[in-house]
Amino acid sequence: MKHCFYNETVGFFYNNSRKELTTYWRTKDVLVVALGLTVSVIVLLTNLLVITAIIINRRFHYPIYYLLGNLAAADLFAGIAYMFLMFHTGPRTAGLSLKTWFIRQSLLDTSLTASVVNLLAIAVERHQTVFTMQLHSKMSNQRVMILIFCIWVTALLLGLIPSYGWHCLCALEKCSSMAPLYSRSYLTFWAISNLVIFLIMVVVYTHIFIYVKRKMTRMSKHTSFHPRYKETMISLVKTVTIILSAFVICWTPGQVVLLLDGLGCKSCNVLAVEKYVLLLAEINSLINAIVYSYRDNEMRSTFRRILCFVCYRNSKYTPTVVKLNTTDRRTLSQNGHFTVDSSI
Numbered sequence: 001m002k003h004c005f006y007n008e009t010v011g012f013f014y015n016n017s018r019k020e021l022t023t024y025w026r027t028k029d030v031l032v033v034a035l036g037l038t039v040s041v042i043v044l045l046t047n048l049l050v051i052t053a054i055i056i057n058r059r060f061h062y063p064i065y066y067l068l069g070n071l072a073a074a075d076l077f078a079g080i081a082y083m084f085l086m087f088h089t090g091p092r093t094a095g096l097s098l099k100t101w102f103i104r105q106s107l108l109d110t111s112l113t114a115s116v117v118n119l120l121a122i123a124v125e126r127h128q129t130v131f132t133m134q135l136h137s138k139m140s141n142q143r144v145m146i147l148i149f150c151i152w153v154t155a156l157l158l159g160l161i162p163s164y165g166w167h168c169l170c171a172l173e174k175c176s177s178m179a180p181l182y183s184r185s186y187l188t189f190w191a192i193s194n195l196v197i198f199l200i201m202v203v204v205y206t207h208i209f210i211y212v213k214r215k216m217t218r219m220s221k222h223t224s225f226h227p228r229y230k231e232t233m234i235s236l237v238k239t240v241t242i243i244l245s246a247f248v249i250c251w252t253p254g255q256v257v258l259l260l261d262g263l264g265c266k267s268c269n270v271l272a273v274e275k276y277v278l279l280l281a282e283i284n285s286l287i288n289a290i291v292y293s294y295r296d297n298e299m300r301s302t303f304r305r306i307l308c309f310v311c312y313r314n315s316k317y318t319p320t321v322v323k324l325n326t327t328d329r330r331t332l333s334q335n336g337h338f339t340v341d342s343s344i
Contacts, residue, residue, distance in 0.1 A: 002170045002171065003170070004169050004170040005169050005170070005172070006098070006169055008098075009094075010093060010094060010096050010097075010098065010101050010180075010181070011094050013168075013169075013172075013175060013180040013181050014093075014094075014180050016172050016175055016180065017175050017176065017177050017180035018177070019177055019178075019180050019271060020271070021093060021094050022090065022091050022094075023091050023094060024091055025090060025091055026090075029089075029090040029091070032089075032090075032275050032279075033086050033089065033090060035279065036082060036083075036085070036086040036279060036282075037083060037086050039079075039082070039279065039282055039283060039286065040079045040080075040082045040083040040086065040282070041079075041083075042286055043075060043076070043078065043079035043082070043282065043285045043286045043289075044076060044079040044080070044083075046286060046289040046290070047072040047073070047075045047076040047079065047285070047288075047289050048072075048076060049289075049303060049306065049307075050068065050069065050072040050289050050293045050299075051069055051072045051073060051076070052306055053293070053299055053302040053303060053306060054066075054068065054069040054072075055069075056302070056306070057298070057302045059298055060298070060299075060302075063125060063139045063141075063143075063144045064122070064125055064126070064129070066141075066144045066145075066148070067118060067121055067122050067125060067144070067147075067148070068122065068293065070118055070148045070151065071115065071118040071119065071122065071288055072288075072289060072293075074111060074114035074115040074118050074151075074155070074285075075111075075115055075285035075286075075288055075289060077107075077110070077111040077114065078108075078111035078112055078114075078115055078282060078285045079282075079285060080107070080111075081107035081108045081110070081111045081112075082108065082111075082282045084104060084107055085104055085107075085108060088100065088104050098169075098181065101181060102162065102163040102167075102181065103163075105162065105179060105181075105182070106159045106160055106162070106163055107159070108159075108278075109158060109159035109162075109190070110155045110156055110158070110159030110160070111155070111159075112281060113154065113155040113158045113159060113190075113194070114151060114152060114154075114155035115284070115285060115288070116194055116197055116198075116251070117151045117154055117155060117197065118151055119197075119201060119247070119288070120197050120200060120201055121147060121151060123200075123201045123204040123205055124204060125139070126204075126208060127204050127207065127208055130208050130211065130212070131211065158190065158193070161186065162181075162182050162183070162186055166182075166183055166185070166186045167181055167182060167183055167186075168180075168181065168182065168183045168184075169181065171183070176261050176262065177261050177270055177271055178257070178258070178261045178270055178271065178274050184261065184262045184263070184264055185262065186262075187258050187259070187261055187262035188258075188259060188262030188263060189262075190258065190262075191255045191256075191258040191259040191262055192259065194251070194255050195255050195259070198247065198251060198252070198255070201244075201247065202244065205243060205244055206244075209241070235295070238295075239291065239295055242291050242295075243291055246284060246287045246288075246291060247284065249280070250280050250281055250283055250284035250287065251281060251284060253273070253277045253280060254277035254278060254280060254281045257270050257273060257274065257277050
């Protein structure tokens with residue numbers, strides 16, 4: 001019969017995994033927390049801006065924007081989870097209960113998984129619309145909501161599994177180095193799952209990239225195509241390139257490090273790069289908001305309206321606010337959609 005260590009402290013498991021657990025604040029710890037909190041705040045603000053823009057602008061009430069909004073929600077949650085980690089790391093780790101430690105890790109796992117799975121859903125949606133020559137998917141709102149629900153269920157399952165049994169509290173020899181209460185087999189499973197999703201995304205976006213390049217080559221031989229269509233295609237190629245580059249740079253190092261730790265690599269100093277690869281993955285939550293939103297002219301226009309509204313609301317000149325609101329009303333047609341050019 002296995003002996004379990006449910007009544008032991010976090011320090012007991014850290015000592016078992018030979019992971020350093022400090023009792024005082026070092027310069028390195030202060031810098032990591034300061035940088036982490038800064039990134040978290042920026043992630044929260046940028047993704048909150050994206051969600052607000054999608055809610056208030058009726059032109060964004062389409063499947064792709066609902067998925068973008070859900071991605072922003074996942075990244076917003078990732079920012080909250082990372083901020084929670086920053087307030088419970090360093091010397092504070094030793095004082096955590098096992099339950100709080102599992103909550104800290106589950107929040108991170110759930111948010112990062114939701115972000116990755118949502119990126120996959122967006123990739124599949126873009127693949128469908130590009131190859132059917134549509135601007136928006138014909139997916140119904142009900143199906144989009146079901147898809148979003150499935151994304152969060154998947155993320156919650158992967159994030160909560162360790163807390164409900166897939167840990168090493170009853171098998172100390174299976175504890176990982178990076179997450180001393182997690183089983184190495186779970187880290188292997190989590191890393192491989194994300195790498196498989198990453199591989200599928202690469203295949204999907206590569207297919208889109210090749211298709212668009214061929215389309216542009218055929219377009220260059222005919223003068224009948226509208227310049228705006230060619231411009232849209234070029235923009236799509238640039239977006240795809242940025243997406244793949246950002247994802248490779250931000251996610252690959254962390255997944256490889258997790259996989260090495262899960263496989264029990266003795267010669268790999270995974271603890272030396274642990275905090276940096278996690279921060280890099282968190283930065284991807286910021287890049288998502290920029291790549292998927294800022295490159296959209298209509299989204300940029302909505303951002304400006306939101307920010308200008310906030311600025312003028314805080315201004316002491318109230319007549320200016322009235323003037324701005326009047327202008328906004330003039331940009332609406334009878335059905336409530338914006339009629340101004342989205343590039344303005």
